[in-house]
Amino acid sequence: MSLLSDDELKRLAPASDLAPLPIPTQVVSSDEFLPVPQTNDQRRVEALLEDYADRHAARNGLSRRNFFRTAAGMATAFLAMNEVFGPFYRVSHAEAASVDLAQQQAQGLSGQFIMDVHTHFLRDDTRLVGFVRAREAVGKAGWNPALVGKEQTLDDLKYPNWFKEIYLDSDTKVALVSGSGSEDPRDWFLTNEMKHAARESVNAAAGTRRCLSHAIFMPGLPGWLDQVDQVIATLKPDSWKGYTVGDNTNKALARHPWRIDDEKLLYPFYEKILKAGQNIVCVHKGLYPPSVERQFPHLTPFATVDDVGRAAKDWPQINFVIYHSAYRWAGGPNAGEGLRQFEQTGRVEWTSDLADIPAKYGVSNVYGDLGQIFAQTTVVEPGLCAALMGILIKGLGADHVVWGTDAVWTGSPQWQIEALRRLEIPEDMRKKYGFAPLGAADGPVKTAIFGQNSARMYRYDVRRAGLDLDKVSVTKREYVRNGPDPSHRRYGYVLKG
Ligand SMILES: [Zn+2]
Numbered sequence: 001m002s003l004l005s006d007d008e009l010k011r012l013a014p015a016s017d018l019a020p021l022p023i024p025t026q027v028v029s030s031d032e033f034l035p036v037p038q039t040n041d042q043r044r045v046e047a048l049l050e051d052y053a054d055r056h057a058a059r060n061g062l063s064r065r066n067f068f069r070t071a072a073g074m075a076t077a078f079l080a081m082n083e084v085f086g087p088f089y090r091v092s093h094a095e096a097a098s099v100d101l102a103q104q105q106a107q108g109l110s111g112q113f114i115m116d117v118h119t120h121f122l123r124d125d126t127r128l129v130g131f132v133r134a135r136e137a138v139g140k141a142g143w144n145p146a147l148v149g150k151e152q153t154l155d156d157l158k159y160p161n162w163f164k165e166i167y168l169d170s171d172t173k174v175a176l177v178s179g180s181g182s183e184d185p186r187d188w189f190l191t192n193e194m195k196h197a198a199r200e201s202v203n204a205a206a207g208t209r210r211c212l213s214h215a216i217f218m219p220g221l222p223g224w225l226d227q228v229d230q231v232i233a234t235l236k237p238d239s240w241k242g243y244t245v246g247d248n249t250n251k252a253l254a255r256h257p258w259r260i261d262d263e264k265l266l267y268p269f270y271e272k273i274l275k276a277g278q279n280i281v282c283v284h285k286g287l288y289p290p291s292v293e294r295q296f297p298h299l300t301p302f303a304t305v306d307d308v309g310r311a312a313k314d315w316p317q318i319n320f321v322i323y324h325s326a327y328r329w330a331g332g333p334n335a336g337e338g339l340r341q342f343e344q345t346g347r348v349e350w351t352s353d354l355a356d357i358p359a360k361y362g363v364s365n366v367y368g369d370l371g372q373i374f375a376q377t378t379v380v381e382p383g384l385c386a387a388l389m390g391i392l393i394k395g396l397g398a399d400h401v402v403w404g405t406d407a408v409w410t411g412s413p414q415w416q417i418e419a420l421r422r423l424e425i426p427e428d429m430r431k432k433y434g435f436a437p438l439g440a441a442d443g444p445v446k447t448a449i450f451g452q453n454s455a456r457m458y459r460y461d462v463r464r465a466g467l468d469l470d471k472v473s474v475t476k477r478e479y480v481r482n483g484p485d486p487s488h489r490r491y492g493y494v495l496k497g
Helices: 006-011 041-057 064-068 073-085 093-097 100-110 130-140 159-168 194-206 224-234 267-275 288-294 297-303 307-312 332-345 351-362 382-397 414-422 427-433 444-457 473-480 487-491
Strands: 113-121 174-177 210-217 238-244 280-284 319-323 366-369
Touching: 006 224, 041 064, 041 093, 064 073, 064 280, 073 093, 073 159, 073 382, 073 414, 093 100, 100 210, 100 414, 113 159, 113 444, 159 473, 174 194, 194 210, 194 473, 288 297, 307 319, 307 366, 332 382, 351 366, 351 382, 366 382, 414 444
Parallel strands: 113 174, 174 210, 210 238, 238 280, 280 319, 319 366
Antiparallel strands: none
């Protein structure tokens, strides 16, 4: 039995294509979703990184290229960022200088329970090539070292590479397959049946509950509630996912935007899922910068969180998980906009509005997911990233922020995992805004965010899950042992026995 078929293995790009430089050399812009031109600060990070690498690579007996692939190479990137942006990441010179020391520390955290409730791959017959450009842009901007200099294809967005980047290339232990619907049935990322099938096949091969799945609901479309009935009866999704702008992929086609607190349209749906024993509703919000608003101004009111508080109050039994934590400033240059907004007002659209909801409405069933909001800020404007974490934790509680990465749009989530492990809110920011420290990588706040909060929500018993000894763990250990050499790597995907 194999986690991936021979055909699927062949489609995986060999590891030798991975270029090592964790820093951009080129500026690109790819429209609304991920435009990521290199900033001046990033250029300074790049220069510093090259300096360090020249010194450290030779001392470790490595080429610069190979040095950047090591844990010390990753540490070096955070060190360079600290020098340019300020002390946002916990990292020592010793760690950056010694491959062995850095490796030991990374190894020490690799068993951490990480539950990613926001991952994607695309159906085999997808037409959505825009996501290929997104990965290219992320590589060119140097956000994710694993994508730098690596040509991206549609295959990188499909199931085999999703499996590899989530379960083998990262410390993620459990992943939820999400998706997005469209008025055009051809442009659903995955049908609900496909998401269900992925969950079933991963879990059957693993022998454990490694994979969870969303079902998409599209309020207002003809027959949508009948489809909900059908999904409940046949697919038993772990939770539901909706897009209030209606059609996020093809916004020009969006004819059915909706509000979470629409009593007539949505409340019968909540009643239905509760009756079926389901109580998690995930809703995409934010990622709606002015460039998008100019094209689709009529959808802007649906991208904010104005409709969340009342629905949460009316349905205390339901957990409302707001995806992207309603972060508005999608795209690289716009992170700068977000930071300016924070420095001037102490708030960030529309994440601060989300964080205000528990106090304003007296509710405790609203959660924030970190998909994109973290990736788009952490290496571009670490100050904004720290502020957003502070805002969310202060308003929602550390037990109401959940780990989601929106992988694989930005490649394997490992760089994001390492960034949160090291991120700290600087003392002056904590004092000024009343933010609590994030603490150690395995301290209570990050442990909650990385996995505990979602485990509780999804009734996932980590201790009894048997993940340590399942087939994914066996495969991963072999994969790591065999190293990045492609001829060996192939064996890493195949399960024994
Ligand atoms: Zn997503």
